[in-house]
Amino acid sequence: MANNYKMLAKTLFGFEDLLATELRNLGAINVEKGVRSVSFEGDKGFMYKANLCLRTAIKILKPVKTFIVRSEDDLYAKVYAMNWERFMNVNSTFAINATLADSRFTHEKYVALKTKDAIVDKFRDTHGERPDVDTRHPDVRIHIHIQRNQVTISLDSSGNSLHQRGYKTRTNIAPINEVLAAGMLLMSGWDGTTDFMDPMCGSGTMLVEAAMIACNIPANINRKEFAFEKWGDFDEDLFEKIVESSLKKTREFHHKIIGYDKAPSAVMKAKDNVANANLAEYITVKQQNFFETYKHTEGKLHMVFNPPYGERLNIDMERFYKSIGDTLKQNYPGTNAWFITSNLPALKFVGLRPSRKIKLFNGKLESRLVLFEMYEGSKKGKYMNNKKED
Numbered sequence: 001m002a003n004n005y006k007m008l009a010k011t012l013f014g015f016e017d018l019l020a021t022e023l024r025n026l027g028a029i030n031v032e033k034g035v036r037s038v039s040f041e042g043d044k045g046f047m048y049k050a051n052l053c054l055r056t057a058i059k060i061l062k063p064v065k066t067f068i069v070r071s072e073d074d075l076y077a078k079v080y081a082m083n084w085e086r087f088m089n090v091n092s093t094f095a096i097n098a099t100l101a102d103s104r105f106t107h108e109k110y111v112a113l114k115t116k117d118a119i120v121d122k123f124r125d126t127h128g129e130r131p132d133v134d135t136r137h138p139d140v141r142i143h144i145h146i147q148r149n150q151v152t153i154s155l156d157s158s159g160n161s162l163h164q165r166g167y168k169t170r171t172n173i174a175p176i177n178e179v180l181a182a183g184m185l186l187m188s189g190w191d192g193t194t195d196f197m198d199p200m201c202g203s204g205t206m207l208v209e210a211a212m213i214a215c216n217i218p219a220n221i222n223r224k225e226f227a228f229e230k231w232g233d234f235d236e237d238l239f240e241k242i243v244e245s246s247l248k249k250t251r252e253f254h255h256k257i258i259g260y261d262k263a264p265s266a267v268m269k270a271k272d273n274v275a276n277a278n279l280a281e282y283i284t285v286k287q288q289n290f291f292e293t294y295k296h297t298e299g300k301l302h303m304v305f306n307p308p309y310g311e312r313l314n315i316d317m318e319r320f321y322k323s324i325g326d327t328l329k330q331n332y333p334g335t336n337a338w339f340i341t342s343n344l345p346a347l348k349f350v351g352l353r354p355s356r357k358i359k360l361f362n363g364k365l366e367s368r369l370v371l372f373e374m375y376e377g378s379k380k381g382k383y384m385n386n387k388k389e390d
């Protein structure tokens with residue numbers, strides 16, 4: 001407990017509850033939800049585990065200093081006063097990312113520049129030399145967050161966003177973010193106890209994330225590197241133990257995961273990405289037009305997909321969304337069908353009433369994650385059966 005410290009996991013809008021649950025299940029303490037973020041406490045090993053295992057986190061930040069600022073000069077002075085030699089030296093490269101909320105400062109790039117100047121000047125004044133900025137592959141990533149007049153300086157332990165899992169080498173026109181896909185799956189209640197389908201699978205993101213959840217495979221096991229691996233206190237043996245321990249918690253999956261796409265190029269990309277994730281034994285990808293398919297699996301089918309929105313693909317939205325509803329209604333009994341769309345007016349063309357409608361964002365696009373429950377037989381029949389059971 002003495003070695004625990006506070007950390008912050010950043011996430012997407014609407015995923016705060018999911019992330020808090022993930023953190024508690026991993027063993028974090030003092031978990032508190034924020035806006036697009038969850039704070040928690042853990043030790044160095046837990047920081048490694050959080051980066052490796054969390055499905056709905058984008059970044060894991062380690063706060064190292066908080067203070068109040070009244071002006072630009074005050075910001076510069078307080079950053080300059082920090083002991084930067086704890087985190088880097090003159091031969092290190094670094095990058096700074098800034099975020100602002102209700103702040104007297106209005107430009108994130110200006111705040112990042114002012115912070116960079118203070119760090120560089122401190123090293124130059126102390127050592128006669130300065131560390132260089134490298135925005136692509138820095139040794140140290142620094143995150144500065146200013147809310148009103150409170151500044152929090154953090155070390156970014158993740159590096160590139162944690163949605164970059166490492167398995168997706170080929171994508172389509174409108175690929176879905178891996179964290180968004182994982183969050184949608186968790187939100188839909190996917191737990192690997194039924195067959196799964198993505199009928200418009202694109203480059204296969206939903207399929208891979210579904211298999212990883214079903215098999216309890218760490219989300220970022222295929223990732224090449226994390227920022228903490230470049231830190232001076234990186235403990236490689238500890239990290240290896242955490243990887244090994246996490247892999248021991250994987251489980252077998254005894255159902256089918258099926259992906260369809262009508263584009264041959266998408267099917268090839270999906271197969272490549274599935275192979276990169278070492279999940280080909282669990283996932284089948286076929287070239288099929290969803291609107292010409294039928295449910296082939298027995299029992300309940302869990303479906304989650306990301307249909308085209310019309311933002312970057314030119315399609316007849318009314319006809320397309322009507323076809324989704326008709327195909328589900330006529331060909332997919334016993335199916336829970338979830339999909340996300342930012343084309344909110346098009347939802348009415350589905351011709352079915354969604355059981356759930358959840359606000360999310362796909363990138364900057366405000367979207368809805370909707371659930372359509374297709375019963376075996378009619379809704380009336382389902383209702384009457386339930387009445388008999390009561």
